[in-house]
Structure formats: structure tokens, C-alpha cells
Amino acid sequence: MTLTRSDALPEAATACHVLTVTVQDGGHALTRISATLNNLSVRSLSYRASDAGGLAVCEIVVPVADSPRAQAKLLRCVDIVGLTAYPAPGFAAGLV
Numbered sequence: 001m002t003l004t005r006s007d008a009l010p011e012a013a014t015a016c017h018v019l020t021v022t023v024q025d026g027g028h029a030l031t032r033i034s035a036t037l038n039n040l041s042v043r044s045l046s047y048r049a050s051d052a053g054g055l056a057v058c059e060i061v062v063p064v065a066d067s068p069r070a071q072a073k074l075l076r077c078v079d080i081v082g083l084t085a086y087p088a089p090g091f092a093a094g095l096v
Contacts, residue, residue, distance in 0.1 A: 014063045014064070015063070015064045015087070015088075016043055016061050016062060016063050016064060016087070016088040017061070017062055017063075017064055017067040017085045017086065017087060017088060018059055018060070018061050018085065018086055018087075018088045019059070019060045019061075019062060019067070019070060019071060019074065019083060019084070019085050020057065020058075020059050020083070020084045020085075020086075021033065021057070021058040021059075021060065021074055021080055021082070021083050022055055022056075022057055022080070022081045022082040022083070023055065023056050023057075023058060023077075023079045023080055023081060024054075024055060024056075024079045024081055025049050025050050025054060025055060025056035025079075026079060028079075029056060029058075029079040030047050030049075030058070032077055032078070032079060033045075033047075033058055033060075033074070033077065036073050036074060036076075036077055037060065037062075037070060037073065037074075040062060040066045040069065040070050040073075041062060041063055041066055042060060042061070042062055043061040043062065043063070044059075044060070044061035045058065045059070045060050045061070046058070046059045055081060061088050064087075067085060071083060071085060
């Protein structure tokens with residue numbers, strides 16, 4: 001059995017950022033986002049697809065240390081229309 005970083009280390013109360021990404025929902029946006037963030041520590045990810053195939057919203061929670069890199073990688077994605085970042089209140093206080 002191989003241990004990954006998340007298996008080997010206990011969860012610590014880490015300050016996090018929520019990245020809210022608006023994407024052009026073409027059917028593969030979620031796949032591209034998950035592949036882009038594959039080697040970063042993603043604490044939470046939610047994706048709300050649009051009914052008519054228009055714009056979708058993806059909320060991603062990452063540690064503050066990974067936030068600048070995650071933002072830079074996401075902004076290079078073809079489907080990304082907009083990106084905002086703000087502190088995640090529950091994660092910053094270690095309430096998760």
C-alpha cells in the first residue's frame with residue numbers, strides 16, 4: 001500500500017482561500033480544472049453546471065500557500081472566464 005501526502009500527514013488547521021472560477025461550460029471544464037490542480041492540495045471543490053451549457057461556477061478551497069500557484073494555473077485554462085479569491089472563514093479558523 002502506498003501512502004499519499006494526505007494519508008501520511010494529520011489534518012492541520014490551515015488558513016485557506018476560496019477560489020471562485022467562472023467557466024464556459026463546454027462539457028470538459030471540470031476535467032480540465034481537476035487536471036490543472038492535480039498536484040496542489042485542494043481541500044474542497046464544488047461545481048455548478050449551467051442548464052443551457054452557458055457559464056458554470058466552480059468553487060475551490062486551497063491553502064493560502066497554494067493559492068497564488070493555483071490562480072496562475074487556472075488563469076491559463078482555456079475555459080476560464082473569471083476568477084476571484086477570498087479567505088475561507090471556516091477553514092481559516094480550523095473548523096473543518
